[in-house]
Structure formats: structure tokens, C-alpha cells
Amino acid sequence: MAPLLDIHAVGVSFGGVRALDGVSFSTEAGRIFSIIGPNGAGKTTLFNVISGAYPAQQGKVVIAGRDMTTAPPSARAALGLQRTFQNLQIFGTMTALENVMVGGHLRQRTGFPSALLGLPSVAAESRAMRRRATELLDLFDLAGLGGAVAGELAYGQQKRLEIARALACEPRILLLDEPAAGLNPSETEDLANVIRRLAGMGIAVVLVEHDMRLVMAISDELLVLNFGRELARGTPAEVSSNPAVIEAYLGVEVD
Amino acid sequence: MTSDTPRQLIACAVLATALALLPIVAPNPYYLDLATKACLAAVVCIGLNLLSGYAGQLSLGHAAFFGVGAYASAILCAKVGITPVVAMLAGCLISAGIAYVMARTVLRLKGHYLAMATLAFGVIISIVLNREVALTGGPDGMSVPRFNLFGYRTTGVWAGYGLAAVALVLAVRTAIVFVNSRVGRALRAIGDSEVAAEGLGIDIARYKTGVFVISAVFASVAGSIFAHADRFVSPAEAGFMRSVEFVAMIVIGGLGSVAGSIVGATLLTLLPQLLAGFDHYRHFLTGLILILIMIFMPAGIVPTLLASGRALHDRYRPFGRSARSVTGRTSEG
Amino acid sequence: MVDFLQFLLSGITRGSIYGLVGVGFALIFRSSHAINFAQGEFVMIGGMATVFFLTLGLPLVLAAAGAVVAAALIGALLQRLAIAQAKNASVLTIIIITIGAGMMLRGAAEIVMGRNFHSYPAFSGELPVDLLGAKMQSQSLWVVAALVLVTIGIHFFFARTRLGKAVEATFSNRFAATVIGINVPRILIVCFMLSAAIGALGGVVMTPITLTHFELGVPLALKGFCAAIVGGLTSPFGAIIGGLILGLSEAFAGGYISPTYQEAVAFVIIIAMLIFRPQGLFGRRAVERV
Structure with a gap:
């Protein structure tokens, strides 16, 4: 069976700068998949490519077995993809x-x-x-x-x-862009429970997040991005023991 | 809030009653004529407000759709001999067709492009009406036969007023139900954040096109009725300044407010008449009043009054938060 | 050949007029993202105030200068007393305020000068200038000269003066401009004064050709606005080029095709423009960030 969300070797450049370079991952219903990396690593760009805010210049975005690489956001939503925004996009009025x-x-x-x-x-x-x-x-x-x-x-x-x-x-895939940003510890704890419950309902949750404690606690799988490329991928335990990750990014956090 | 819908439909019934009583209270052809014009302007504004106040798109050429409706009725009835109702529908079809083509070509662009396209298109229509003298009578205008329905001829200002009042009540009811439907919510969402709306699966181009077509049809119907009510049409009705007036009406009454559309349309229709005594000072004073309203009520008259009413209400119910009705909505155009 | 030259000359005259009206739209849009619907009234005031000052017995130069200064003052008042008062107003609210201001100015002109057409003699006599068989009014040369003067002046203003650079900074990022100490409210006033003065200068030189009337501003503003759109709406130079393009298109279309729809040419161009090059000739396409 094809994975629910399959990202295959996507690449995006902004005026000569490689924002994403050959990034691949896939995830399944009920799993919590997190994307981490320093600022400017390409996390939000990856989200935008998945949700259709702008198209991938290379590679493929396959949602529920359908190639949606060039489809507009509304068509992706129709296949069960939903997202939240880092800088909230509430309908304010x-x-x-x-x-x-x-x-x-x-x-x-x-x-x-x-x-x-x-x-x-x-x-x-x-x-x-x-x-x-x-x-x-x-x-x-x-x-x-x-x-x-x-x-x-x-x-x-x-x-x-x-x-x-x-x-x-009732989405099948939910992209959450930094949901814990600006929340206090007890709110973050509530958020972790909510995310676990969503996965329990069978939703494939994809998370971009800076809060390492949260990410390590709830993720089934992690993708570490650095300068638009994959640095590491695996379970939280695998990633946190990966020497390249520790050197490039986690070193400061883990101590 | 849909819990407000019954309340709004009651307001709709009150409006209908008031419109029905007006000819009894003020049985004067001059007043009735003014009321007719105010009702028809309100119909245009309700449609325009769906476009500008809810979906956030500006049109600077809506008088052209009013003109298309008016001249379709005038020409088809006077020169072709078609029955008025059919002529009115034909006007709607033409307006809808023009609006559809424009929206398809321009609405995919963001920003003020629709405003510019509607402006250019509106001026072209009014130039055509001025120049095609054989068909339209040119700048002198042309006269229009009376309205008749299934052979019943209607007579006098009463008939024109009756048609306009019925159109207004229908427009209000349609708009209220529409705004509180899935489609209306989607449009308001587009007005607030296109990115988020698109992400929720809303086909933005389709929705904007749809609401633009609807607003054009509202204007066209008003134009057709105007032609029969006044029994005369002239290109000035389709001119740029009329389009600007319609925009001014909805901004002054309140963007995103059905009641605001009626208030704005009535105010700007009556204002020049109320100031008629000032003769030469009329334009000056109208402009001054426009500016003062915008300075002191930038959200428009109805939303501002509703907000202060709510504030008063909340003061006496410190724990109850009153729900906001659609008519209390404010947003940028 | 003589026909061609004749159309060319009349196109340049028309185009210069549209350009002079259009520059003001671009300047104000650039500084405040609003369309100033009173721009045509500034042009009308240029002509009307000159007529007024001439009847007071002032010499032409002083009357013209007085008209330009008066318009600039009115522009400053409009910004200060009306637009700046509507705090946190949306662009649409500002647009409606300018519509109201336009009505007030038309009304004021009607009160002072009545409903008649007014004019004054051409600056260098009424004899037409002969150019290879084609004729043009000598006043047209004054119109073109005014446009050239404005073009050079604007270039100098933006390239050389501190104020011009501050206007530029305000345009690219109002917040950043405030942070680095630019007095943004003052910049907005300057832009309104400049637009009003340029519009009025246009009115001063065109009145012997077009005559003036309290409602003259509306049709002129429409054409000027089109000129600004063709030029990309944010570029004063674009508006000047846009005006010339519109003027020449109208003159040639009217001459070679049919005069019936000459007035529609500008608007057809706008629609074509929106379909094929929506950002205008000199505008930059906005890059959307999510």
C-alpha cells in the first residue's frame, strides 16, 4: 500500500539559493512525523511545498497515492490535507x-x-x-x-x-507549523496531549517545531534539515545519538 | 451567526412593512420617486457589498451593470417589443456574461486589478451608450415603455415604487440567507485570509467569480426596474461618477453589512435633495459630510452604531458576551 | 505625411496633459497606497485659480504661481485635516475621503466661479506654429515644456534631495522609515503638496487649450489615472510615459480609424494591459510571502 504522504526528492530555489535540495520522506496514518532544523533550514518551505502554497521545482509530492506536485492548495485539501500557519491565519473578522x-x-x-x-x-x-x-x-x-x-x-x-x-x-494529514511557539509549559503539555490524540484518531500528523522537548517526547519519526538538505532521519533515539546531528544542531540542546 | 438569522428575517419583515406603509404615510409623487431611487440604489449596494464587504474586492464600474440592465430593458421593450420581464432577464444574462468573462481574466490577479478593470470596462460601456445614438438615443437618452406583467399594465409612480420595494425586500432576504450559508462564509473567509481559505479547500477564483457575477446581476435588475420606473434612461446612469457613488454608499453605510448598504444608499440618495435649499453650496456640503462621516465613523455608520450599542449592552451584562451579527462585521475592502 | 505629423503633434499635446495629471496619482499611490480621486480637482484649481487671480489684475506669471501655491496648500490641508484625521483607516476609507474632497473642491469652484467655462489667452499669442505643414497651437509647446520641467524636477527630487530619498524610504517600508527617524506624516503631506502643485501646473498650462470648468477634473482624472496604471501606478516616470502612450494612441486611433470611439482608446488599452502585463510598464510584480 502506498504511504499516505510521500515526498520524493523535492527541490526549490529562490533566486539561486537552494532552499530545499532532494528532500524525501513519507509517513502513514496515525504517525507523528516531525521536521526539525535550525532557522532557515527549509522547514517552512517544505511545508509550503507540501500544502501547495508554491510548487516544488524538482521532485514529487504524492498525497494518498495521487501525484499532487502541481495541484493548487484547494485540490490537496480535497484529498484530506490540512495545515496551520506559523504566523496565524485566523479569519479575524x-x-x-x-x-x-x-x-x-x-x-x-x-x-x-x-x-x-x-x-x-x-x-x-x-x-x-x-x-x-x-x-x-x-x-x-x-x-x-x-x-x-x-x-x-x-x-x-x-x-x-x-x-x-x-x-x-476531518483531515487525513495535518501539517502543524510551530504549534508550540509562544505557549507556556503547561499549554505545551496540553498541546502534546492533543497531538497524541489526533494521531490516535488515525491522522498523519506532520510537525515543524523548535521545542525539542516536545518533539522528542511525541514523535514517531524525525527528519533533520540543514541548509535545505536531509541531515538525518529516524526515531528520536536514533536522531539524538547521530553524531552529525549532535555536531550541527542538537549539541547545544542535549548537553 | 446563524442564530441571528431569524432575527434578521424579522428585520426583513419590518422593512417590508415599512416600505408598504410609506405610500400611505407620504402619498406624494416626489417622495415616492425619491424612495424608488433609494430602494434601487440599495439593491445595487447590497450586491456590491457582497463583493467588496465580504469577498474584499473593489469595483469601480458597477454603474455599468446598472446601465446594461436599464438599456437592455429600454431597447428590448421599446425597439424590439419584448415583454419587460423577459427583457429584464436578458439584461441579467448579458450582465452576468460580461462579469463572468471579466472575472475569469482579471480575478486571478491579486490587488487592485479588479478595480482597474471594472473602471475601464465601466467607462467603455458608458461611452458606447453615448455614441450608439441610433440604438440608445445617445447623450439625450431614450424613453421606456411602462412595466407590465402578464398583460397587466401598471401605472404611475406607485407601480415603479412597488417594483423597487419588492426588489429591495427580495435582495435583503437573498443576501441574508446567502451570507449565512456555506458560500457566504467561504467568501468572508476569502476576504479575511486568502491563504487560509485556499488551504481549507475553497476554490478562490470560482468563489470570487461567482460573487462578482451575482453583484452584477443585482445591479442589472435594479437598472431594469429603474428604466421602467423612470420611463427614461440616459448614459449618465452608467457613468463613472455613479459607480464611485455606489462605492461611497457601501463604505459610508458599512462594508459587510446589509443594513449598512440600505442606510448608505438612502443617505446619499436623499442628501442632495435635503441640501437642495443650499443651491450652489450643495456639492460642497455633500463632500464635507462624506469626509466627516469617514473621519468619525471609518467603519461605516451601521457597524459603528452596532459596536457602540454592543458596548452599552455589555456594560450591563459583564459576563455575557453578545454575539456578533453579520451586520456588525467590518473589514477592509 | 502631413496627417501623420498632425496626429503626432496632437497626440503629444494630449499625452503631455494626461502625463501631467497622471504623475500626481503615482506620487500619492506611492506614498500612501491610496488612489486620490481629488487629483483632477487639483488640475481644475490650477486653471480656475489662475483665472481668479487674473481678474484681480495680477500679471500672468504671478497668477499662475499663485494658483500652483494655492493648490499645494489645499493639498496639504486635505492631507492634514481630512486624511490624517482618519486614523488606522483602511485604504478604501481614504479613497472615499478623497472622493468627498473632490466634491468639496468642485463645489467650492462652483460657488466662487459659477458654472461657466473660463479661459485666458495663450501665453505666446494665438498664432499656430507651423511644422512641416502640420499646425499646432503655440500653447501646446508650453504644455510639453511643463511636462519636461516636471520630469526633470522629479528626477532631481528623488535622486538628489534628502526629502526625495525619505519619500523613497517611506514607500519601500513605512515602518523601517519611522525607525530610522523619517517623519512619515510630514512625508505624506509633502507628497500631497507635490501632487497638487504638479496637477495645478498642468491646469495652468492646459487651460488656454482645454478651457476650465468646475467639473473638468473628473474626465481628466480618469485619463490621468489610466496613464498612471499603464505606468505601473507607483512610478511617476511611468505615469508620464503612460500619458504619452495614451495621448498618441488616441490621436492616431481617432485620426486613422474613427473619431467616434477615440475617447475609449485609453480604457481599451487598460484592459489589454491588465490581461497581458498586469504590473504595468514600469511597475514591479508584487512577490507574495506566506
Whole structure:
């Protein structure tokens, strides 16, 4: 069986600078796969190539067995890929509840004609979506904030809201871009539990993260990037004992 | 918030009642004529607001769609002898077709490109209306037959007003349901963050094209009704300054607010009449009022009033957070 | 050949007028990312104020200078009293404020000067200049000269003066400009004054050809805006070249094809431009960062 997400030798250059060079990895449902590396190693670029924000110049991105290398983000989302953003991309003028409802876009049907005619099915669909969105808000400790304008929520709440929104369309692959950035230790602990639970639901979680303690605690597999290339790959134990990694990156952290 | 929808539909019923009572309260052809114009401008603005206030795209040529509707009705009814309802639908089809082609070519570009394309297109339409004298009567305009439905002829300002009022109520209801549907939420999401919307599987180009076509059809219907209500059309109705006026109406009333569209349209339609007594000072004062509103209520009249109403409300309910209705939304265009 | 030359000359005159109007759009868009819908009114004021000062008995040079200074002051007031007051306003709000300002200026002109057309004699007499059989009004030379003057002036301003460099810095990064100590609010005022003065100068030299009227600004602003779009909207030089392109296209299209749709040429060019080269001739394509 083909892996759920298969990245094959992707390369991207920005005006002569190799941001990514022959990076490959694949992951499966229910696994937590983390990408680490120093700033500028190409982690977010890799995320953008996977989600379709810009295309890979070399290599292939295969999602659920389909070659999506040049497909737009919306087509990748239709195959079950979702992401969060390092610099939050909340729908700031909509309510928290509406944010999550938009997250379920692909799970709903209403098109322009029925929306214009205001068919009974439209309101029924919105009601069902609102119920699901309310459950998701509860799950992420945002109960009671559904009516609040998302742009006015606290930072930590916005981060959780973004994950809740991504989950609303029941993704098979979830890319989380630095979810722990700006969280305090107890919030990070909660986040670790959430991520484990997502993997337990059968989602393939792909994580870019700087918080080594978190990454080492929850990952099934790690990819270490350095200057756009793979430096090491393996389980947390393998990676943390890899001499090249210790020298280039982890040395400071492990001591 | 969809929990607001019934409340908004009640507001819709209140609006319908008020519009129905107006001719009884003010049985004066002059007032009715003004009310007709305000209603039709509001229909255009509600459509335009879906485009600008929700999906965040600016149009500087919406009067051209109004003009297409008006002249389609005028020419098809007066010169071809087609029945008005069919002429109105034909106008909608033409407007929708033009909007679709424009959106497909220009909307993939980010930034103010749609604004520039709509501006250029709008001016071209108004030049065509001015120059094709044989068809349109040129700058002098042309007269339009009365509206009739299944052979029932309608007469007087009452009929024009009735049509405009019905169109406004339908437009309000359509917009409210639309905005609170999956499609409306997707559009508002696009207005807030295109990157995130696309990542959630929203086909941005398709949605922007769709809402642009819809807003063009709203303007076209208003134009057709205007032609029959006024029994006369002239190219000035499709001109650039009219387009700018429509934009000013939605910004002043409030972007992303159906009620704001009505308030803005009514205010800017009535203002020149209210200031008529000042004669030469009229333009000057209209401009001054426009600037003052923008300085003191940059979010527009309705959102600003709603926000202060909410603040007052929250003060007496310190733990209850009132839900925001769609009409309370504000965003950049 | 004489036809060609005639169209060329009239195209250059038209183009220079559009360029003079377009420069102001580009300057203001460059500094504040807003479209100034009162730009045409600055041009109108240039002509109207000159007429006004002439009726007070001032000599032409003083009347013209007075008109340009008056327009610059109005530009500063518009920025200071209206636009700067709308704090944290969106670009759209600023656009509506300029629309309101345009109405006020049209209204003011109507109050002071009435609804009639006004003009004054051409600067160097009414005799046309003969060029290889083609004729042009001597005033056209003044229009072209004004455009050349403005081009050189802008080049000098941006390349040589501290103020010009500060404007550039504000354009590329307003935040960074503030950090390095540039007084950004003052820069914005300067840009409005400059746009107003250049527009008014255009109005001063074109009025003997175009006449002036309180509503003259609107159609002129449309063409000037098109010129700025062709030039990429952020480049003053682009707007000048864009204006010349539009003027020449109109003149040749009107001469060789048909005068009926001469007025539409500029807008057809805009649409073609948006399809084939959306960033304009001299604009840079924005690079999107996620």
C-alpha cells in the first residue's frame, strides 16, 4: 500500500539559493512525523511545498497515492490535507464558531444556486455544521467563545482555534507549523496531549517545531534539515545519538 | 451567526412593512420617486457589498451593470417589443456574461486589478451608450415603455415604487440567507485570509467569480426596474461618477453589512435633495459630510452604531458576551 | 505625411496633459497606497485659480504661481485635516475621503466661479506654429515644456534631495522609515503638496487649450489615472510615459480609424494591459510571502 504522504526528492530555489535540495520522506496514518532544523533550514518551505502554497521545482509530492506536485492548495485539501500557519491565519473578522464552520467547507454541499434561493437544505446544513463546530470548540477548550470575534481572542486561543478549524473537515494529514511557539509549559503539555490524540484518531500528523522537548517526547519519526538538505532521519533515539546531528544542531540542546 | 438569522428575517419583515406603509404615510409623487431611487440604489449596494464587504474586492464600474440592465430593458421593450420581464432577464444574462468573462481574466490577479478593470470596462460601456445614438438615443437618452406583467399594465409612480420595494425586500432576504450559508462564509473567509481559505479547500477564483457575477446581476435588475420606473434612461446612469457613488454608499453605510448598504444608499440618495435649499453650496456640503462621516465613523455608520450599542449592552451584562451579527462585521475592502 | 505629423503633434499635446495629471496619482499611490480621486480637482484649481487671480489684475506669471501655491496648500490641508484625521483607516476609507474632497473642491469652484467655462489667452499669442505643414497651437509647446520641467524636477527630487530619498524610504517600508527617524506624516503631506502643485501646473498650462470648468477634473482624472496604471501606478516616470502612450494612441486611433470611439482608446488599452502585463510598464510584480 502506498504511504499516505510521500515526498520524493523535492527541490526549490529562490533566486539561486537552494532552499530545499532532494528532500524525501513519507509517513502513514496515525504517525507523528516531525521536521526539525535550525532557522532557515527549509522547514517552512517544505511545508509550503507540501500544502501547495508554491510548487516544488524538482521532485514529487504524492498525497494518498495521487501525484499532487502541481495541484493548487484547494485540490490537496480535497484529498484530506490540512495545515496551520506559523504566523496565524485566523479569519479575524468572523466569530470563532464561524472560523470552524468554514473549516468544514469541504464537508458541506451548498453551492451558489441553493445559497441564493435560500433553500431549506441550506439552513439545515448550517445547523448541522454549527453543532459539529461547537463540539470541536469544546474539544479545544474554547467552549463559550463561539460568538467571540476570532481576531479579538488571546494568542493561545487563536492557536487552538486554528487547529480546531483544520480538524473540521476531518483531515487525513495535518501539517502543524510551530504549534508550540509562544505557549507556556503547561499549554505545551496540553498541546502534546492533543497531538497524541489526533494521531490516535488515525491522522498523519506532520510537525515543524523548535521545542525539542516536545518533539522528542511525541514523535514517531524525525527528519533533520540543514541548509535545505536531509541531515538525518529516524526515531528520536536514533536522531539524538547521530553524531552529525549532535555536531550541527542538537549539541547545544542535549548537553 | 446563524442564530441571528431569524432575527434578521424579522428585520426583513419590518422593512417590508415599512416600505408598504410609506405610500400611505407620504402619498406624494416626489417622495415616492425619491424612495424608488433609494430602494434601487440599495439593491445595487447590497450586491456590491457582497463583493467588496465580504469577498474584499473593489469595483469601480458597477454603474455599468446598472446601465446594461436599464438599456437592455429600454431597447428590448421599446425597439424590439419584448415583454419587460423577459427583457429584464436578458439584461441579467448579458450582465452576468460580461462579469463572468471579466472575472475569469482579471480575478486571478491579486490587488487592485479588479478595480482597474471594472473602471475601464465601466467607462467603455458608458461611452458606447453615448455614441450608439441610433440604438440608445445617445447623450439625450431614450424613453421606456411602462412595466407590465402578464398583460397587466401598471401605472404611475406607485407601480415603479412597488417594483423597487419588492426588489429591495427580495435582495435583503437573498443576501441574508446567502451570507449565512456555506458560500457566504467561504467568501468572508476569502476576504479575511486568502491563504487560509485556499488551504481549507475553497476554490478562490470560482468563489470570487461567482460573487462578482451575482453583484452584477443585482445591479442589472435594479437598472431594469429603474428604466421602467423612470420611463427614461440616459448614459449618465452608467457613468463613472455613479459607480464611485455606489462605492461611497457601501463604505459610508458599512462594508459587510446589509443594513449598512440600505442606510448608505438612502443617505446619499436623499442628501442632495435635503441640501437642495443650499443651491450652489450643495456639492460642497455633500463632500464635507462624506469626509466627516469617514473621519468619525471609518467603519461605516451601521457597524459603528452596532459596536457602540454592543458596548452599552455589555456594560450591563459583564459576563455575557453578545454575539456578533453579520451586520456588525467590518473589514477592509 | 502631413496627417501623420498632425496626429503626432496632437497626440503629444494630449499625452503631455494626461502625463501631467497622471504623475500626481503615482506620487500619492506611492506614498500612501491610496488612489486620490481629488487629483483632477487639483488640475481644475490650477486653471480656475489662475483665472481668479487674473481678474484681480495680477500679471500672468504671478497668477499662475499663485494658483500652483494655492493648490499645494489645499493639498496639504486635505492631507492634514481630512486624511490624517482618519486614523488606522483602511485604504478604501481614504479613497472615499478623497472622493468627498473632490466634491468639496468642485463645489467650492462652483460657488466662487459659477458654472461657466473660463479661459485666458495663450501665453505666446494665438498664432499656430507651423511644422512641416502640420499646425499646432503655440500653447501646446508650453504644455510639453511643463511636462519636461516636471520630469526633470522629479528626477532631481528623488535622486538628489534628502526629502526625495525619505519619500523613497517611506514607500519601500513605512515602518523601517519611522525607525530610522523619517517623519512619515510630514512625508505624506509633502507628497500631497507635490501632487497638487504638479496637477495645478498642468491646469495652468492646459487651460488656454482645454478651457476650465468646475467639473473638468473628473474626465481628466480618469485619463490621468489610466496613464498612471499603464505606468505601473507607483512610478511617476511611468505615469508620464503612460500619458504619452495614451495621448498618441488616441490621436492616431481617432485620426486613422474613427473619431467616434477615440475617447475609449485609453480604457481599451487598460484592459489589454491588465490581461497581458498586469504590473504595468514600469511597475514591479508584487512577490507574495506566506
